[in-house]
Amino acid sequence: MEAEPGVRETPDDTALLHAHAAGDPYAFAEIVRRHRDRLWAVALRTLGDREEAADALQDALLSAFRAAGNFRGESAVTTWLHRIVVNACLDRIRRRQSRPTVPLPETDITPAPVTDRDTAMDVQQALQQLAVEQRSALVLVDVQGYSVAEAAVILGVAEGTIKSRCARGRARLAVMLGHLRNPVGSGGVPSPNSAEAATGAAANRKEGGA
Amino acid sequence: MTTFSDADFDLLADFVGGALDGTPEADDVRRLVSTDEAWAEAYGALVTAEVAVRDRLTALGAEPLPVPADVAHRLNAALQDAVVAPRPGAPVLDLARAREARRHRRQRWAIGLATAAAVLICGGFGVPLVVSGQHDKGDTVTSNADGGGKGEAAPQSAPSPVGSGGTRSSIRSDAALVASGQDYGPGTVGQLAKVSPPAAAMAGEGSGNADTSKSGKPEDVPAELRRLRDPVARAACLNAVVGEYGGQVALVDYARFEGQPALVVIVDGTRLGAGKRLVIAVGPDCGIGGAIADELYRGVA
Incomplete structure (x- = not known):
């Protein structure tokens, strides 16, 4: 027996997507097999509901299946798939006009005592209380481990916007999870808005991210 | 007691999260944190809390979350249906002719x-x-x-x-x-x-x-x-x-x-x-x- 070293040449996602577009009936299923767990995690953590996540993932994958011919290779296939899945989730959230975010008109920034954490929300529950823009950014970056740049491509916004959504989302989660004291609505500090003459800070900044 | 408005809270969060890096607002917040005791206290608390939140979110992501079997089955079925469904604009299959063609193929085989x-x-x-x-x-x-x-x-x-x-x-x-x-x-x-x-x-x-x-x-x-x-x-x-x-x-x-x-x-x-x-x-x-x-x-x- 004269053995030659075996060569493994697993087609990459792009090759599989092109094969699918060319009519290979198995190529797309292979792409799904590779990425479905991560896509499922994103859908479930963004929507917070198993059935909704299953519906969104199915819609998204069928959409990707049909739109494969439009894939231009400007991003990785997995990024492209995530964008379709996240958009499907956001569409569902907007359609159902989900629960409003927890209003935090006056927020105490004092560190919370340990005992506060006994009654703190589960992190998954707390995520669902965030504005959907903050939640989807945090799910991608902090939970799923995507870079800010990748999350920006997936969500179709600037990197600075992702940073801002994540930062503000984390700050609100810190309150909900008991890492910062709950609002007590008294006292105050000079706001950069009220002290703008002294500081020059922008008064009506809606969302950070240059 | 340190109480911020929503706008202040967001601004401080942006600063802590690096969203203001390179902007004039970052310099403004930095000045406040370095000169105002309340802002300094708030900054310190938020930095600590943010690390804790990141840790919890990372831990959440580390929990395996595979597609449940029933969902996987459903996805497979949907995709299989999509594979066999005629694409838009595809010619309509004449079943009688298709059966005839299959019969000829079987005869050739036989x-x-x-x-x-x-x-x-x-x-x-x-x-x-x-x-x-x-x-x-x-x-x-x-x-x-x-x-x-x-x-x-x-x-x-x-x-x-x-x-x-x-x-x-x-x-x-x-x-x-x-x-x-x-x-x-x-x-x-x-x-x-x-x-x-x-x-x-x-x-x-x-x-x-x-x-x-x-x-x-x-x-x-x-x-x-x-x-x-x-x-x-x-x-x-x-x-x-x-x-x-x-x-x-x-x-x-x-x-x-x-x-x-x-x-x-x-x-x-x-x-x-x-x-x-x-x-x-x-x-x-x-x-x-x-x-x-x-x-x-x-x-x-």
């Missing part, structure tokens, strides 16, 4: 005019395993041609062979399909090449006969090879092998190679064999994208 196809009913599977030689027209012969299965309406056909010219079969007429489930290694896989395809391996279409002496128990065959039990998928794999190395497939065994699920293929007359048989072990992804894709072992014997 009288041996179909080019080099071999069928072995694999014992224990209850599923006819078919190797098609008619690749040049993308017209894969299947043993359940009148079954009305989903594969009939599939808009896609098996990939054409690469390098065979499509003028002669890539499958020997007496090629055999075996499902031994055996775990081969480099020292043992060559034995398979010394086995001539048994005459009993040739079976009529849908005869239900099985060469059980050559077939393993169903449980011996790795489940990962299920995809390659589909005639179209298997044909795509074998076409890829022959397209790469030339020759004709003489034997296919659903088995393992060094513990990994493998389709072991014996090919005669290859460019590499120099008169010897090529033994190649391929994994479950063989044929995807029209390529071997998943070669585990290659040798001559």
